[in-house]
Amino acid sequence: MNMKNIGVIGTGKVGLGLIKHLANINHHILIANEGHPALLSETASSFGGSVTAVSQDDIISRAEIIFLAVPWVAINQIAEKASSASGKLIIDATNNIISLQPFKTENLGEVSTGEHVQQLFHTHHVVKAFNTLTAETLQNPTPNDLGKTVIFLSGENDSAKSKASDIISLMGFEPVDLGSFKDAANLQEIGRPLSGIEFIKVKGSKVAHKQ
Template sequence: MTKTIGIIGAGHIGRALATHLSQTNHPVWLTNSRGAASLEAWVAATGGSLRAAELQETIENAEVLFVAVPWNRLEELAKDFAAFQGKVLVDATNNIVSVNPFQLADTGGATTGSYVASLFPTHHVVKAFNTLAAATLALPPKNSTGTRVIFMSGNDDEAIQTVSRITKDMGFEPIVLGNLTEGGKLQDVGGPLSGIELMQVNR
C-alpha cells in the first residue's frame, strides 16, 4: 500500500532519505526552510517519485513524515503540526546542538524520541534513521555482503509497522528495538547502537 511521504529537511540526512525514497512507489515530497524553489534543481536531477514542495502543503498532504531538521528547530516545527493529528512522524534527529565543542541538548532525562513525542503529542513518533552517519546512510542499502540495518523504536505498533514497511521498500532491513524509552536508549548519541553499522548478511 502506497503512502504519501514527506521529508522535512534537505540537509545531508534529508537528501539521503529522499534519494532512497524516490526509488520506491510512494509519492515523496521534499521540503525545507528556504522553499520549494531552492530544491527544484536537485529534485529534478534525482528524479523518481520525488517532488519539491512547501512545508505547509507537505504537512497537510503527507501521511508519513520524516523529520530531519536541526534539533533547535523542532519546537518551532511542532507549531506547524498543531492543527493536524494522527500523522506518523519518523524522527531522524539527534540532540546535537554544537559539534565544536561537542554539546548535546538537555532532554530532562528523556530519550530523544520521547522528547520529540512530547512536542508532537497528537502524532505517532517512530525513532529511526538517526544512528548512521549521513555518508553511510546515503550508500546503497544493499551490497555484496548483505542489507544495511535500520534500528527503530516507538510506542505505537501500527506506526512501527508502517515505518518498517517503508524501510523495506527503501531496501533496508528494519530492526525494532522496543518503545521510545527502552529502545531509544540504545539509539541515542552515546548509546550502544549510535554510529554502529550493522548488515544482515546474505545467505
C-alpha cells in the same frame, strides 16, 4: 499499489540520503527545507519524477508519512506547524545535538529524545529511526551479498512502527525494532553503542536462545 504521499522535511546530508532511497519506492515524495520550494526544485528533479519540492505546510497537510531530517533546534518550530494536523506517522531521524563545536547535546533529564519528540508532535505517532547511521553510510550503504544494512527503530505505537518498518524495507534496509523509546534510548541515542555503526542483518540469520 496505493501511492502514498511521503514528506521529507530537511534536505541536508541526512535528508538527501533519505530522498535517494525513497525516490525508488513508487510513492509521491514531497520535500521541503527552510527556504522557498522554488529554490529546491532543481534538487527535486535530480531525483526523478516522483520527487516534488513543496512548502513545509504542504507536507504537513498532504503527507501521510513525514521524515524529520532537520537540526534538533528546528523541531519545536516544525512541531508547532504540525499541530494543525493529526494522525501522521513521523519518522524522526534527529539527534539532540545543540552545538557541534564544542560538541553539546540537550540534556532532557529522564526523558528520552524519542519521548521528547513524541510530546512535541502529540497529535501524531512518532517513530525514531535512521538516527544511528552516519549520513555518508545512509547515502551509500555498503553493498553486501550476505544481507542488508540495519535501520534501528523505536516508538510507543506498534502500528506506527509496523508502517515505518514497511517503508524501511521498501527503501532497501532491514528494520530492527528496539522497543519503546525508553527501552531504546541507552542504545539508539547519539554516543550510545549503536550510534555511528553500520550493522548488516545476515539473510536467514536467527537469534540464538539459551535453553
